[in-house]
Amino acid sequence: MHAAVVVFPGSNCDRDLAVAFEAAGAKVSMVWHKDSELPQGVDIVGVPGGFSYGDYLRCGAIAANSPICRSVAAHADRGGYVLGICNGFQVLTETGLLPGALLRNAGLKYICKTVGLKVETTASDYTSGYKAGEVIDIPIAHHDGNYFADADTIARLRGEDRVAFSYAENPNGAQDDIAGILSENRRVLGMMPHPERAADPVHGGTDGAALFRALTGALETV
Amino acid sequence: MKARVHVMLKNGVLDPQGEAVRHALGAMGFDGVNGVRQGKVIELDLAEGTTEADVAAMCEKLLANTVIESYSVEMG
Numbered sequence: 568m569h570a571a572v573v574v575f576p577g578s579n580c581d582r583d584l585a586v587a588f589e590a591a592g593a594k595v596s597m598v599w600h601k602d603s604e605l606p607q608g609v610d611i612v613g614v615p616g617g618f619s620y621g622d623y624l625r626c627g628a629i630a631a632n633s634p635i636c637r638s639v640a641a642h643a644d645r646g647g648y649v650l651g652i653c654n655g656f657q658v659l660t661e662t663g664l665l666p667g668a669l670l671r672n673a674g675l676k677y678i679c680k681t682v683g684l685k686v687e688t689t690a691s692d693y694t695s696g697y698k699a700g701e702v703i704d705i706p707i708a709h710h711d712g713n714y715f716a717d718a719d720t721i722a723r724l725r726g727e728d729r730v731a732f733s734y735a736e737n738p739n740g741a742q743d744d745i746a747g748i749l750s751e752n753r754r755v756l757g758m759m760p761h762p763e764r765a766a767d768p769v770h771g772g773t774d775g776a777a778l779f780r781a782l783t784g785a786l787e788t789v
Numbered sequence: 790m791k792a793r794v795h796v797m798l799k800n801g802v803l804d805p806q807g808e809a810v811r812h813a814l815g816a817m818g819f820d821g822v823n824g825v826r827q828g829k830v831i832e833l834d835l836a837e838g839t840t841e842a843d844v845a846a847m848c849e850k851l852l853a854n855t856v857i858e859s860y861s862v863e864m865g
Contacts, residue, residue: 625854632851661854668856670798675805715802715857740803 568593568786572613573639573655575600575630580616580652580763587763588613591779592787603634610786611648612639614655616708616761626669626711627657636662648786649755650693653709656747656757665748665757666724667716669709673740677710681772683735684746684760688728691753696781702735703774705760712759714741714748724748731756790835792844793863796853797828 570588574581574597585595588611596606600619605612619630630636636658643649643664651659659665672678684705686697697703716724721743724730732747739759747758762775798804804826811825831852833844844862853860 624851628851628854660856666856668854670803670857671805673803673805675809713803713805740805 568610568783569596569606569608570594570611570613571596571598571605571609572615573598573600573635574615575617575619575633577619577621578615578617578654580654580761581613583761583763584613584615584652587766587775587779588783590766591776591783593779593783598635600630600633600635603638605635605638605642609642609647611650611782612642614639614649614651614658616653616655619654619658622654622711625661627654627659627661630654630658631661640664643750643755646752646754648692648782650782651755651757652761652763653707653712653759656759657711659755659757664755665750666720667714667748669711669759670713670715670740671711672709672713672738677708678712678738679706679708680738681706681765682738682760684732685735685744687730687733688749690728691731691749691756692782692785693749693756693778694731694781695785696777704765704772705762705775706764706772707738707760708764709739709759712739712741714743714745714759716742721745727751729753732758732760790837790839790865792833792835792839792841792865794831794833794844794848794852795828795861795863796831796848796858797826797860798857799859802857 765772765775807825
């Protein structure tokens, strides 16, 4: 599996994400925001956490209009896989690859802690390594993680089994406790929690590793 | 020429910053503040001939996220 990790000015989880992909057996290329093309043969694009462009205007808004994001959108339109974590999730909603938006946390505080995350669906190449309903421990670290979408969109996400993860205890006011959602074709995942920060015993937890293993397993057989 | 763009969270979208300001005003003794909504103002310095429709396109594509925000444009 060949993964590309996008690096924006202000990204700070790009190398962690690359390490998690590599640990699961992927070849990783780092891609700069000014690049207009993804490397040949990329199976999945990782859009990492951080503070792209200093979170100016709105989190993810300027990144979503960067040259590389046009290629990322084209990759997704061709049926390619895209994983957006934290700021990466914000970028994916700003590009329109995923519905909804991420608002300021309801309590206004930046929250950095490990939370319980309920696996809502195993029907994706990201979540097939978990058990449905299983609660895993994954860190969050965000100021704007309060998922918002209109009632029709929430109903559609639930109806189409596209909520990948929800919070066991809602930390940020997210609607319907939503922590991560899938695209219609289930190949684009956006999530606020950081599986790449719980992927090695030295992280203090390894519950995130199964996501990367499931992904490489699925993509090796494509 | 100049344009001024006002961007506000849509009605029905929780504005936790506005709420925090409302609480602070109440705690300071300013009674009768029933609600506070916080938005932003973006001033654009534009080449002559730029139209309101051009500015609206900028709002739709970048300056506002219309999933959660509404905008209004003042030209001149």
